[in-house]
Structure formats: C-alpha cells, structure tokens
Amino acid sequence: MAAEPEKTHIARELKHGQPLITCRFDPTGRFVFASSEDETIQRWDLQAAPSADPAHPKAVSFEGHNGWVYAVAITPDGQTLLSGSSDGQLAWWPAVEEVPRPLRMVSAHRGWLRSLAVRPDGKQAASCGNDAKVRLWSLDDGTCELELPGHSRPVYRVAYTPDGTSLLSADLLGLIIQWDVRSGKEARRFDAAKLHLYERGQAVDYGGVRDLALSHDGAHLAASGLINASNPLGAVSNPAVLIFDWNTGELKKLQHPKEDIKGVAWAVRFHPDGFAILASGGTGGGFLWFTRPAEDHEFFRFQLPNTVRDLDLHPDGIHIATAHHDGIVRLCAMKAKG
DSSP, rough: OOOOOGGEEEEEEEEOOSSSEEEEEOTSSSEEEEEETEEEEEEETTTTOOOOOOOSSSOOEEEOOOOEEEEEEEOOOEEEEEEETTEEEEEETTTEEEOOOOOSEEEEOOSSEEEEEETSSEEEEEEETTTSOOOEEEEOOOOEEEOOOOOOOOOEEEETTTTTEEEEETTTTEEEEEEETTTTOOOEEOOOOOGGGEEETTEEEEEOOOOOEOOOTEEEEEEEEEEEEEEEGTTTTEEEEEEEEEEOOOOOEEOSSSSOOOSSSEEEEEESOOOOEEESSSSOOEEEEETTTTTTSSEEEESSSSOOOEEEETTTTSSOOOOOOOEEEEEEEEEEOO
C-alpha cells in the first residue's frame, strides 16, 4: 500500500500517563517503545490479543534508570534494546521479555546521554551527550571501542549511514561531522549553523541539530531544529529543517512552515517514497509536517492534540508513532480511514 500523507489521521492512542520523551518501533513493527519522565521505558505490543480496554492495551515497563531516558535504540534483530539517560548511563535490555531487567549498564557520559544509534550490522552502537563526547560501543561485551573528538559543545544526535561505514554526529552549534567508524577519523563536515542562535541579551546558546535523516536514495541529508529564536528562554522559535546534497555537502534548502507556527522540529524521517516527515512541538502546538527536498515549505501539515517530542516511522511505511508531553503515544496512519 502506498502512503497518502494528505489522508493522515490518528488511528490509535497508547496511554502511559507521564510525559513521554522519545519513541521507536522495533524492526518487525510489532512493538512500539517510548521513554518517559518517570525514568521508565514502556513497550506496547501492537499485535496483542484484545484486553479489557482494546484501545489502550497495557504496557510492559522497563525500570532501572535513575534519570530521564532521552535515547532508545533497538538492534536489527529486534532482540536488544539500548537506552541512555540523563545520568549518563547506557543500558542493554532484553527487548521482548515479559519482565525485562537490564543485562548491562555502563557509565557512558558525564551528564545527559542525548542520542543512541545502532550500526546496521548490529555489532556496534554510538552514543553522544552533553559532555561533547561521541563514543562507539561493542554490543557484544559493552566495551568502548572508540572515542571521537571534534565537538566542543553538547552533541545532540548520532546516526549511522545505511552501509554502516560512517557515523554522523551533530551538536548544539550546528556542526555535523561524518566519521569513518573503522579508523575513527573525520571524513568531512556539514554546516548547519542556521539552526543555532547565541542570544547575547540572555547569554544563552539555543537550538542546534535535533535530528538527522538520510534519504533512501542516498541523495539528501536532513537536519532538523529551529530558526527565528527571538526569545530563547521563552521558547519562541519556528521549526525548520536543512536539506543538504549528500554527495557535495552543499546546503540546498532551508525549509520552514508556511505559517508562523512556533516550536522546534524535534525529529525527521525520510519516507521510501522520497518525502520527509517532521514532528514539531512547542508553544504553537504539535504537528506532523510533510516536505519534499526541492521545496521551501510543507506540502501538507497535520495538527496533533498535544505537543510532540519525537516520532518514528513504522516498517510498513504507513504508520507514524509520535511521543507526546501528555503521556500518550499516538499512532497516525497515512491512508484513508476505515
């Protein structure tokens, strides 16, 4: 079935009750995971037999962190969940057990661990954090294989290229570095400084690259965040995404909403059909944005009931999960109702 973004609607809501931070589908699409400000990770089985409340099935809780869980990632075989929290701990979990307990926990970063990514071959994971460090970990034994220098400010996002030979890391200042994961050497840099602002009056850095995505045809790199931050401490800004030519590294587009809607583009995913899906949240509300790399603005926008903090695309290419501040994972479908 082909995706039809203009027919996007909320198909299901999964309630936790505490503010959610991030969400991920497993590779099979059977489970959706979401982390919460109550220091847990919740797992819903989307294929579970009907319960007393079929619309809101009970979740399995992963408990063991002593801080908000800002990052989750799942290995390609779907068997291991990785999570990272505000206390810098990185945890390994059995992803599908009925009563999950941490298999391993390591002190990965000083301060917040911001993002995790698993290499496509399932042998390595990358982490980054507020300590400006990027580290590569063996998934087999939990040892740190490499530490990558280069960033001077908090690193917000890491992402592997589909072939697994390179890692991208992106920071508060809008610096994106491409690394050779075998040698640990820097390959090149992308300039996403348009997503950063230093506000002299409030003496704060604001913005940075909040998410990264590579298009399925290998032609484009997207970096999401914010622009027009007129009042950083008041969270006044507009969501935006930068589109780079992957081959040349040239910035091709700065995309932002047609209307002056406030917020931050917290997450971006490329669909196999070539368009990008962005999730924004902030004082202007929660939205899904659908853009094409060659265009300046969205071709469709869908408003959600509550501010969004993360999104993920289901393996079927039709369903989207969004994590919300009101404690609900909303599953949207890009198809006609019924």
